[in-house]
Amino acid sequence: MSDRTERLIGIFTDSFWPLLQAGLEYTVPLTLVSYAIGLVLALVTAISRISRWGPLSMVFRFYVWLIRGTPLIVQLFVIFYGLPSIGVTLDPFTAAVIGFSLSVGAYGSEIVRAAILSIPDGQWEAAYASGMRRSQVLRWVVIPQAVNVSVPPMFNAFISLVKDTSLAATITVTELFRKSQQITAFTYEPLLMYCEVALIYLIFSTLLTILQDRLERRFSRQGARIGEADGNRLS
Incomplete structure (x- = not known):
């Protein structure tokens, strides 16, 4: 084994824990906190956009248009580097x-x-016929069913967010990717370090994909039981 190979193996093994630690201390909390807040905001936005009150719907429609129409990295720069110009300074995290x-x-x-x-519209109409208000229909009839439908794509969004947190390195958050840049500055082995970071992200994504598969099977079984129960009531 050549000296360079031994050096690369040494760098790989020595840097693995610092990188993983950065992922556990910053990447994971950043993902969980952002996703939890984002879920609440997504639900509020979705309900507001189908609201019968036009001004509220327009406000959230503008928010969705603005965020979806601009790059995430630009949004981060506006928040972290731009807001201080008007007196609003935030820490990187x-x-x-x-x-x-x-x-x-x-x-x-x-x-x-x-x-x-x-x-289906029939479920709304049946709930209204039973005396429920719109808020009650949403809470007890529509949203529980919508959750089952939205679990797969929302979990995909969660996995994407894990990888998107690498953009936090651009605003100096010492997450997984930022840590690899710091280590690269000392080792001068960017290819090795970035491949190692990709490996750790791949491990995170694989574990989450396994969890997603299990959740989807669980929700699928629950949906089948609900459908069977509804069928029995109608028969």
Whole structure:
């Protein structure tokens, strides 16, 4: 084994834990916090966009149009580097959470809205006929069914967010990718370091994909049981 090969193996093994630690300390929390806030924002946006109150719908329609029509990295730069010019200074992690949450909220709202609109009109009418108000229909009839429909695409969005958090390196968040850049500055082995980062992201994504498959099977079984119960009631 040549000296260079031994050196590369040494760099790989020595850097693996610092990279993984950066992922666990920054990438994972950044993803979870941003996704949780983004889910709430997505639900509020989706419901507001199908609202009968026009001004509210227009406000959230503009928000979705703005976020979906501009690059995420530009949004992060506006929040972290641009806002201080008007006196609003945020620490890197907070700025990243805001940027990613807004992105998840905008894209997720389209998934949730489509899921809500996929519920047959007959279920709305039946719920209204039983005396339910619109808010009650949404809460007890429509949203539970929409959740089952939106789980696969929303989980895909979660996996994408894990990888998108690498953009937080551009606003100095010391997450997984930023840590690899710092290590590269000392080792001068960018190809090795970036391949190692790709490997760690691949591990994260693979574990999440396995979890997604299990959740989809679980929701599929629940949906089948609900459908069977509805069929028995109608028969």
